Amino acid sequence: xxxxxxxxxxxxxxxxxxxxxxxxxxxxxxxxxxxxxxxxxxxxxxxxxxxxxxxxxxxxxxxxxxxxxxxxxxxxxxxxxxxxxxxxxxxxxxxxxxxxxxxxxxxxxxxxxxxxxxxxxxxxxxxxxxxxxxxxxxxxxxxxxxxxxxxxxxxxxxxxxxxxxxxxxxxxxxxxxxxxxxxxxxxxxxxxxxxxxxxxxxxxxxxxxxxxxxxxxxxxxxxxxxxxxxxxxxxxxxxxxxxxxxxxxxxxxxxxxxxxxxxxxxxxxxxxxxxxxxxxxxxxxxxxxxxxxxxxxxxxxxxxxxxxxxxxxxxxxxxxxxxxxxxxxxxxxxxxxxxxxxxxxxxxxxxxxxxxxxxxxxxxxxxxxxxxxxxxxxxxxxxxxxxxxxxxxxxxxxxxxxxxxxxxxxxxx
Amino acid sequence: xxxxxxxxxxxxxxxxxxxxxxxxxxxxxxxxxxxxxxxxxxxxxxxxxxxxxxxxxxxxxxxxxxxxxxxxxxxxxxxxxxxxxxxxxxxxxxxxxxxxxxxxx
Numbered sequence: 001x002x003x004x005x006x007x008x009x010x011x012x013x014x015x016x017x018x019x020x021x022x023x024x025x026x027x028x029x030x031x032x033x034x035x036x037x038x039x040x041x042x043x044x045x046x047x048x049x050x051x052x053x054x055x056x057x058x059x060x061x062x063x064x065x066x067x068x069x070x071x072x073x074x075x076x077x078x079x080x081x082x083x084x085x086x087x088x089x090x091x092x093x094x095x096x097x098x099x100x101x102x103x104x105x106x107x108x109x110x111x112x113x114x115x116x117x118x119x120x121x122x123x124x125x126x127x128x129x130x131x132x133x134x135x136x137x138x139x140x141x142x143x144x145x146x147x148x149x150x151x152x153x154x155x156x157x158x159x160x161x162x163x164x165x166x167x168x169x170x171x172x173x174x175x176x177x178x179x180x181x182x183x184x185x186x187x188x189x190x191x192x193x194x195x196x197x198x199x200x201x202x203x204x205x206x207x208x209x210x211x212x213x214x215x216x217x218x219x220x221x222x223x224x225x226x227x228x229x230x231x232x233x234x235x236x237x238x239x240x241x242x243x244x245x246x247x248x249x250x251x252x253x254x255x256x257x258x259x260x261x262x263x264x265x266x267x268x269x270x271x272x273x274x275x276x277x278x279x280x281x282x283x284x285x286x287x288x289x290x291x292x293x294x295x296x297x298x299x300x301x302x303x304x305x306x307x308x309x310x311x312x313x314x315x316x317x318x319x320x321x322x323x324x325x326x327x328x329x330x331x332x333x334x335x336x337x338x339x340x341x342x343x344x345x346x347x348x349x350x351x352x353x354x355x356x357x358x359x360x361x362x363x364x365x366x367x368x369x370x371x372x373x374x375x376x377x378x379x380x381x382x383x384x385x386x387x388x389x390x391x392x393x394x395x396x397x398x399x400x401x402x403x404x405x406x407x408x409x410x411x412x413x
Numbered sequence: 414x415x416x417x418x419x420x421x422x423x424x425x426x427x428x429x430x431x432x433x434x435x436x437x438x439x440x441x442x443x444x445x446x447x448x449x450x451x452x453x454x455x456x457x458x459x460x461x462x463x464x465x466x467x468x469x470x471x472x473x474x475x476x477x478x479x480x481x482x483x484x485x486x487x488x489x490x491x492x493x494x495x496x497x498x499x500x501x502x503x504x505x506x507x508x509x510x511x512x513x514x515x516x517x518x
Contacts, residue, residue: 114480157480163516192516193478195503199515201428207518221500223479225490237479238494252480268485276474297474299517333517347518351474355518 003030003320006089006099008079009256010036010064012044012302012392013291014105016309017316019394022069024313030320033097035075035089039064042133043384045302048165048338050136051128051248052176053144057137067392079106082262084284101286101316104265104272106256108161108292108300114252115156115224122229127247130169131161142246143176148185149245151177154234155192156224157252161292161300164347166190166250167197168338173248174214175340183215191219191234191242200354202412203347206370210339224249253300255293271295276351277327279312280319288316298331298351306391307332307402332404334360336380344376345369350404359408363399366408420445431506431513435471438510447508451498455508459496462488466502467509476506476514 005021007014018034025032041064049055065074078092088098110131112118118127128139153170160166170190177183190197190211197211197218198204211218225237227247234242234249255270265283266272272289273282276296281287290312291305298304308329315325331351336344346367347355359366367376390397414433416423420441425433430446432438443463447455455463465486470476479502483490493501502514 158478158514158516159475164518193502194514194516195500198518199513200518203518221503223490237490238499269481273473295473295475301517335517337518349517 002028003100004033004098005030005101005103005316006033006035006097007103007105008035008082008089008258009105009107009291009293010034010041010068010074011105011107011291013107013293013305013309014103015041015064015067015392016306016394017103017105017290017312018072019067019069019392020309020313021316022072023394024317027071032072033075034064034068034072035077035079035091035097036064037076037078039074039076041067043387044161045380045387046384047130047133047136048168048172050133051130051139051143051169052172053140057133061133062388067388069393079256079258080261081258082265082287084262084264084287087286099286101288101320103312103316104259104281104287104289104293105291106259106293108253109256109270110251111254112249112251114254115227115249117227117229118156118249118251120227120229122227122232125229126232126245127227127229127249129249129251131165131250139248143173146177146182146186146246148182150187150189150243151246151248152189152191152234152242152244154190154222154224154242154247154249156249157193159300160250160253162302162335163299164335164337166192169248170216171210171214171340172338174216187217188215189217189219189242189244191222191224193221193223195220202357203355203370206357207345210372214340253292259293267295275327276331277329278315278325279308279329280315280325286319288312288319296329296331299333299335301333301335302387303334304332307334309394310396310402329402330404332402334400336376336383338377338380339372342377343372343374344380345372346376346379348404348409353404353409356409356411358410361399361405361408369409427513429513432510433512435467435510438467442510443508446510450504450507452496452504452508456496458488458492459508462486462493462496462501462505463509466505467511470506470509470511476502476511478502478514
């Protein structure tokens with residue numbers, strides 16, 4: 001009998017999963033529906049480059065429906081709620097979508113209003129985020145005008161999407177302000193709720209020198225409680241104050257709002273609890289989740305979503321056939337980390353293995369791990385093409401599989 | 414990774430004294446770690462936070478942040494700092510026998 005699969009979210013995970021399922025199932029075997037509230041698919045890794053004039057915001061956005069294979073129905077609508085008991089999704093306006101299997105791929109939501117004062121006076125004037133197109137574009141104007149003073153880069157709270165992005169932002173800001181000749185007049189500060197910039201022992205050993213080289217002042221265990229945009233102060237819950245002339249913050253993140261309106265689906269922050277190896281949601285056996293929307297203990301990053309997506313369609317097929325799921329996802333993440341001056345690092349890790357030095361094998365040759373290089377920077381830039389033309393359509397990327405490769409890594413003796 | 418004696422029990426800890434194996438934890442060890450970190454007595458409010466952190470970590474593989482603690486544990490953020498001065502999330506994790514909150518690198 002023909003099955004009906006509903007996918008909530010037309011971003012990286014939802015698009016990739018829909019396209020892989022379309023390849024896997026013929027039109028007589030499965031009906032596929034993708035729901036998103038808008039038709040703008042943003043290449044989110046590109047947002048980091050926008051404030052520095054290195055990427056044009058218009059080039060990062062494409063229509064969501066155009067990324068979907070033929071035979072996938074796209075619904076541009078808000079999700080009202082998921083009714084787990086009835087196995088159906090209720091869309092805004094009363095449309096109901098019953099399902100045999102549901103995929104939650106609605107990512108993370110920025111919640112700047114949850115930090116007192118953050119979106120008050122000064123927001124988008126001297127207080128910015130680069131985590132969305134509008135913020136990154138506004139910040140580009142502010143950085144072009146910036147002629148020195150205190151630039152504070154802040155991580156409000158964990159978890160966030162792409163946890164290395166604020167560090168990359170600080171490194172790129174160092175480069176950008178040097179190029180503009182105002183670096184000597186700038187104090188560059190990075191504040192984090194964690195107790196270090198690099199918290200994993202091996203990464204810390206290999207990378208901590210970068211902060212000194214780039215003259216980034218680090219403030220640790222700083223949980224941002226309040227922003228005074230007029231007075232130019234960021235205030236922590238324990239009363240410490242960080243003065244700023246320009247604040248670039250990564251706001252609090254949460255899951256999609258409808259998760260909170262769907263009893264039993266999410267946790268208190270609207271993340272969807274899921275089995276870290278099968279990606280089946282804890283809520284019910286016919287619900288699956290991938291990408292930033294889940295609570296699985298790995299990074300919220302596009303590479304993670306990609307690797308999850310290469311395994312998830314298999315598990316959905318197994319579930320629909322009444323077979324046992326494969327517990328095959330290992331938490332694999334693979335991220336280029338820009339360090340400025342046309343160089344980047346590469347990190348590769350999973351649930352059990354922290355980022356290690358060595359070389360990462362690819363079809364185009366090995367890339368150095370935990371070490372700055374130009375080839376990594378080129379890899380980061382080239383990836384955008386692969387994203388639209390290979391990753392989203394659901395093609396295998398040459399030499400980069402879902403399981404973390406052990407080859408090339410230098411394990412401690 | 415080294416093995417040390419805490420409250421007369423051998424436990425494996427990292428360089429900063431966080432337990433590596435949460436299953437080696439017990440309440441006597443918790444009290445001993447608290448004592449070494451400036452909390453002479455663990456009150457019911459301390460235990461509420463420590464148990465919440467530990468349960469959440471064992472369920473999900475991630476310990477909650479300070480904001481999530483304030484939102485879900487029933488102990489407001491201001492009180493968290495009074496109970497666990499300087500870094501509530503880090504100190505409660507240490508006392509609860511779970512790894513230090515960390516980023517991806």
